[in-house]
Amino acid sequence: xxxxxxxxxxxxxxxxxxxxxxxxxxxxxxxxxxxxxxxxxxxxxxxxxxxxxxxxxxxxxxxxxxxxxxxxxxxxxxxxxxxxxxxxxxxxxxxxxxxxxxxxxxxxxxxxxxxxxxxxxxxxxxxxxxxxxxxxxxxxxxxxxxxxxxxxxxxxxxxxxxxxxxxxxxxxxxxxxxxxxxxxxxxxxxxxxxxxxxxxxxxxxxxxxxxxxxxxxxxxxxxxxxxxxxxxxxxxxxxxxxxxxxxxxxxxxxxxxxxxxxxxxxxx
DNA sequence: AACACGACCTGGTAGC
DNA sequence: TGCTACCAGGTCGTGT
Numbered sequence: 001x002x003x004x005x006x007x008x009x010x011x012x013x014x015x016x017x018x019x020x021x022x023x024x025x026x027x028x029x030x031x032x033x034x035x036x037x038x039x040x041x042x043x044x045x046x047x048x049x050x051x052x053x054x055x056x057x058x059x060x061x062x063x064x065x066x067x068x069x070x071x072x073x074x075x076x077x078x079x080x081x082x083x084x085x086x087x088x089x090x091x092x093x094x095x096x097x098x099x100x101x102x103x104x105x106x107x108x109x110x111x112x113x114x115x116x117x118x119x120x121x122x123x124x125x126x127x128x129x130x131x132x133x134x135x136x137x138x139x140x141x142x143x144x145x146x147x148x149x150x151x152x153x154x155x156x157x158x159x160x161x162x163x164x165x166x167x168x169x170x171x172x173x174x175x176x177x178x179x180x181x182x183x184x185x186x187x188x189x190x191x192x193x194x195x196x197x198x199x200x201x202x203x204x205x206x207x208x209x210x211x212x213x214x215x216x217x218x219x220x221x222x223x224x225x226x227x228x229x230x231x232x233x234x235x236x237x238x239x240x241x242x243x244x245x246x247x248x249x250x251x252x253x254x255x256x257x258x259x260x261x262x263x264x265x266x267x268x
Numbered sequence: 269a270a271c272a273c274g275a276c277c278t279g280g281t282a283g284c
Numbered sequence: 285t286g287c288t289a290c291c292a293g294g295t296c297g298t299g300t
Contacts (some may be wrong), residue, residue: 001293030278058294079293095278114277116294157271164294174293214281257273258293272300282290 141216
């Protein structure tokens, strides 16, 4: 499940292969993967150069040159999306959804078994709209405590759902939300505006700490294929196991139709 | 405006 | 062995 660290590691892996290459063609093998656009709309990227790559929350932006009409390609991996560059012609995986043909007979492949990911061609309006609904990056200098405190004070959402939203703080998903709340000892069901200042401070430290740890793990995974999980989870996916801090049994509950893992004893 | 909730999508697996 | 039911979860559109 790609969240901020996995996307960041992916970008670092493919950046040098994509930068300064030209798009020669596009094949959309599953129209829904470019929705709400049509496969034909993707053709506006043909002939352009990929100038740079940027991560925006969980989105990957490929900035194009010349930056006229269509400025960027936006890719969201959804649950099961992956990206890689390979030489043509060779067999493409079963879940292949979009293929960009690059110079040098190389193919830039978007693979996505479950089809929840998206690839879109963005004009200026589309790019502006996207940036507007993606909040601050928790690994950037802009992620100061006051920003978290202000946003938290304005929302009555349960802490878990507040962190999952991409509009205030971007890039955190189900796994790292669980870990950050555990580290800060916050009950995931507690309304975020009723969490103490002390615990909000702990959360402000826990979020980047968790993400940096996971990023290290994700970079390692790419170097050494076959090694698995990004990091050791304290609570995520560990229903019934002991809390590493207090020894109580970790619980799994449902919030907004999604599973939440937490320690009922030391997260209050 | 803020929030809740179902739909989308398919592979893996638990249970019978 | 073969079948069914359920689970994984990010985002978007719709309804309150």
